[in-house]
Amino acid sequence: MLRLTFAFLALLIMSIQPLSAAPDPHSYANHDQVRITHLTLDLEVDFEASQLRGFAELHLDWIDENARRLVLDTRDLSIESVLIPSADGPWKRARYSLAKAEPMFGQALRISLPDRPERVRVVYSTSPTASGLQWLPAAQTAGKRHPFMFSQSQAIHARSWIPLQDAPAVRFTYDAHIRNRAKLLTRMSAANDPSDQADGVDHFAMTQPIPSYLLAIAVGDLRFKSLGERSGIYAEPSVLDAAAYEFADTEQMIDVTEALYGPYRWGRYDLLVLPPSFPFGGMENPRLTFLTPTVIAGDRSLVSLIAHELAHSWSGNLVTNVDWNHFWLNEGFTSYVENRIIEAMYGSERADMERVLSQRSLELELAELDEADQSLVLELAGRDPDDGMTAVAYDKGHWLLRTLEQRYGREIFDPFIRQWFDRNAFASVSTDDFVAYLRSELLDKHPGKFRDDELQDWLHYGGIPGGAVAASSQAFDLVDGYRADWLAGRTPAADLPAQQWSTQEWLRFLDGLPDQLPVARMAELDQIYSLSGAGNSEIAFAWYIKAIRTGYAEARAPIEGFLTRIGRRKFVLPLFTELVKRGGEDRRFAEQIYAKARPGYHAITQVSVDQLFAE
Numbered sequence: 167m168l169r170l171t172f173a174f175l176a177l178l179i180m181s182i183q184p185l186s187a188a189p190d191p192h193s194y195a196n197h198d199q200v201r202i203t204h205l206t207l208d209l210e211v212d213f214e215a216s217q218l219r220g221f222a223e224l225h226l227d228w229i230d231e232n233a234r235r236l237v238l239d240t241r242d243l244s245i246e247s248v249l250i251p252s253a254d255g256p257w258k259r260a261r262y263s264l265a266k267a268e269p270m271f272g273q274a275l276r277i278s279l280p281d282r283p284e285r286v287r288v289v290y291s292t293s294p295t296a297s298g299l300q301w302l303p304a305a306q307t308a309g310k311r312h313p314f315m316f317s318q319s320q321a322i323h324a325r326s327w328i329p330l331q332d333a334p335a336v337r338f339t340y341d342a343h344i345r346n347r348a349k350l351l352t353r354m355s356a357a358n359d360p361s362d363q364a365d366g367v368d369h370f371a372m373t374q375p376i377p378s379y380l381l382a383i384a385v386g387d388l389r390f391k392s393l394g395e396r397s398g399i400y401a402e403p404s405v406l407d408a409a410a411y412e413f414a415d416t417e418q419m420i421d422v423t424e425a426l427y428g429p430y431r432w433g434r435y436d437l438l439v440l441p442p443s444f445p446f447g448g449m450e451n452p453r454l455t456f457l458t459p460t461v462i463a464g465d466r467s468l469v470s471l472i473a474h475e476l477a478h479s480w481s482g483n484l485v486t487n488v489d490w491n492h493f494w495l496n497e498g499f500t501s502y503v504e505n506r507i508i509e510a511m512y513g514s515e516r517a518d519m520e521r522v523l524s525q526r527s528l529e530l531e532l533a534e535l536d537e538a539d540q541s542l543v544l545e546l547a548g549r550d551p552d553d554g555m556t557a558v559a560y561d562k563g564h565w566l567l568r569t570l571e572q573r574y575g576r577e578i579f580d581p582f583i584r585q586w587f588d589r590n591a592f593a594s595v596s597t598d599d600f601v602a603y604l605r606s607e608l609l610d611k612h613p614g615k616f617r618d619d620e621l622q623d624w625l626h627y628g629g630i631p632g633g634a635v636a637a638s639s640q641a642f643d644l645v646d647g648y649r650a651d652w653l654a655g656r657t658p659a660a661d662l663p664a665q666q667w668s669t670q671e672w673l674r675f676l677d678g679l680p681d682q683l684p685v686a687r688m689a690e691l692d693q694i695y696s697l698s699g700a701g702n703s704e705i706a707f708a709w710y711i712k713a714i715r716t717g718y719a720e721a722r723a724p725i726e727g728f729l730t731r732i733g734r735r736k737f738v739l740p741l742f743t744e745l746v747k748r749g750g751e752d753r754r755f756a757e758q759i760y761a762k763a764r765p766g767y768h769a770i771t772q773v774s775v776d777q778l779f780a781e
């Protein structure tokens with residue numbers, strides 16, 4: 167406890183001070199004075215050293231004529247030199263200093279530039295433990311023959327592999343030249359040519375301006391399979407066919423989303439399946455969504471994740487939160503659009519079910535969150551922006567937009583959303599921007615449907631506002647009935663119509679099981695439906711949560727297998743949390759598993775689970 171308290175105090179003292187002058191609470195950058203407009207990357211990917219080496223060249227727009235300094239974000243970077251072009255040709259050295267390292271935000275790189283040059287070049291290398299990169303030995307890949315490296319820049323990890331202004335208010339285009347001696351294929355969040363050969367040299371151009379958190383790179387034994395005219399999938403060879411089958415609807419999803427919200431503005435839309443240690447479900451890297459393999463269920467039942475990442479091509483990537491306090495503008499909009507895509511693709515019954523599940527996960531998470539973290543607009547200054555990645559941004563944000571849709575009707579609301587994307591395309595926006603737009607385009611034009619105090623309630627207070635209508639699903643009502651019959655002994659497990667249930671219906675069934683269910687009844691379900699070891703990761707996860715709570719020891723080995731195979735934080739963290747909560751033997755079991763599994767996890771997952779065991 168003592169160690170934690172000191173660490174926490176140190177964090178507070180160090181973090182708030184140096185950031186106070188910067189316009190973004192999680193960045194040192196002085197982007198109110200000078201801004202990056204374009205980035206050129208020239209990097210060597212060294213698998214032996216787990217290191218990127220080379221330079222980042224930044225094109226600058228000097229906004230403030232009196233500015234004489236460029237401040238960049240870095241974390242764990244070794245800076246070799248900072249160069250500026252000279253009038254007679256060769257680059258010359260610029261003066262710079264690297265501030266003291268701060269655990270959460272890294273180090274400010276302060277470069278003196280009295281002549282306000284148009285370009286500056288930083289020659290650097292990354293640390294093997296860069297928080298935004300994961301280096302996987304061959305053993306941790308599907309094929310087990312080649313190493314793999316991938317990035318995860320959101321929220322503030324881009325600074326651990328590129329020195330830049332790591333603030334979503336700053337947008338820039340980029341081009342990149344990437345080499346690796348392993349002769350593996352590199353893909354980036356840029357134009358990727360599907361016919362590229364794996365020869366260890368790749369070039370990229372991203373011609374639309376993006377914020378730093380959308381910079382992405384992956385290098386591995388990647389193969390391509392087309393899914394349609396403008397979409398396709400990259401994956402390790404052994405995963406490619408299963409992934410192509412699973413995500414076959416991608417091209418149609420793009421069409422459906424365009425019909426709702428206007429043109430897809432990024433050229434191609436490809437998917438890249440990562441090894442199982444990827445900490446998230448998906449990451450909406452523009453033109454190239456990164457995906458966890460845990461959504462390959464074999465039955466296309468988890469494709470709402472594709473709908474989600476695709477939706478980000480409008481909300482988030484096109485119209486971006488100005489800083490992480492407004493994260494709900496990215497994720498609430500995206501969750502809403504995701505649900506509209508699901509409805510258009512698979513019907514309203516499926517969309518209803520997913521909305522009920524979303525509201526249920528919000529309800530569960532609200533019970534655990536401090537009041538201050540329950541409002542849509544957050545105050546994350548001095549804290550890790552990952553703290554804001556809760557169901558509030560996603561599911562409560564979604565619920566607000568659904569509420570507006572219900573009040574105004576789709577004839578009014580759909581064009582309202584579409585225009586939000588059109589007007590703010592390639593811009594970064596705040597909640598105030600949204601509120602001004604909402605007032606002028608909906609509240610004032612159609613008075614009496616939604617009150618301003620309701621809006622304030624959603625944005626700035628905890629809980630769910632009174633006027634919100636809960637989602638409902640007839641299919642789930644039936645599942646609830648079957649569960650009640652089974653629990654009461656009226657229907658044997660074998661007679662449940664569960665073979666026809668969708669993943670969503672299974673999740674509903676499992677979620678409603680009491681935590682005190684006798685072990686024999688858990689065994690009854692398991693024998694008939696083989697839930698322990700289920701190939702569908704969502705169903706397996708929901709089952710393991712119940713197994714831990716009911717003390718169903720038969721599931722222990724499959725839980726261990728699941729936790730050592732998969733590093734997706736959404737699954738890993740709650741399972742460890744349940745085990746730790748029970749204490750005693752269960753906690754020791756969790757510690758044993760974690761000792762084995764931790765080296766295979768991504769740094770983002772490690773940080774979260776470390777915190778849990780330290781409490």
Ligand SMILES: [Zn+2]
Binds near residue numbers: 450474478496497500
């Ligand atoms: Zn998202």
